[in-house]
Amino acid sequence: MRTMAYLVPVLLLAACSQPAPPPEPAADAPPPMTGATPAEAAASTRPDAVAAPQAAAATPADAANPAAPAAADDARARIETLLGDAAQYEKVFTAFKTAVVGGDRAAVVEEVRFPLNISGGRKITGPGEFQRNYEKIITPAVVKAVSAQDxxxxxxxxxxxxxxxxxxWLNGQCLDKACTRTEVKVITIQ
Structure with missing residues (x-):
């Protein structure tokens, strides 16, 4: 009976107490595992990001799909909203993709801004250094990613x-103080 007398207040106290709120995640904690692609996961953890819809495998039916141009229009709208001239980004994207897929080293260099950020936090300072290290920079993984991207x-x-x-990564750079003229180039390859 004494055990019962001790248990009743403990049980009542436990029943009346509020559960502790879950701990806040650390600022540098990785995003929760959701099955999302890295781009989707990154977008969900960065309030300044606007994620693009994921590309589906291309099929002959896609050519007749009226939603296909809407996806490109969506990319253009996101670029216009956040970065500026979408036509300039598309032009550089297309030229870079064509050059990389075609193995045209000189054309690849034309689309790059130096110093170029590369993996490992290193920088390539100019076209000559880029050409000497081309195979280390434009790796099969880079070629695959570029060729698969729409x-x-x-x-x-x-x-x-x-x-x-x-x-x-591509980004623009202002060419005058008022930033009325910009130049879009590849700024990072990793």
Whole structure:
């Protein structure tokens, strides 16, 4: 009977107490596992990001699909909203993709801004250094990401336009103080 007398207040206290709120995640904690692609996960954790819809496998039916141009229009709208001249981004994207897929080193260099950020936090300072290290920079993984990317499905945020899962980034640079003229180039390859 004494055990019962001790248990009743403990049980009543436990029944009346509020559960502790769940702990807040650390600021540098990785996003929760959701089955999302890296671009979707990144977009869900960055309030400044606007994620593009994921590209579906291309089929002959896609050519007749009226929604296909809408995806490209969506990419253009996101770029216009966050970065500026979408036509300039599309032009550089297309030229870079054509050059990379075709293995045209000189054309690839034309679409790059130096110093170029590359993996490992290193920078390539000019076209000569880029050409000497071409195979180390334009790796098979970069070629695969670039060739698989469609302009209508690029990821866009205030840092630029992302190709693949971050293998390549494009962004514009102001050419005058008022930023009335800009130049879009590839700024990162990793």
């Amino acid at each position: 302009f209508g499905t690029v990821f866009v945020n205030q840092q630029g336009v992302m190709i693949g899962d971050g293998q390549v």
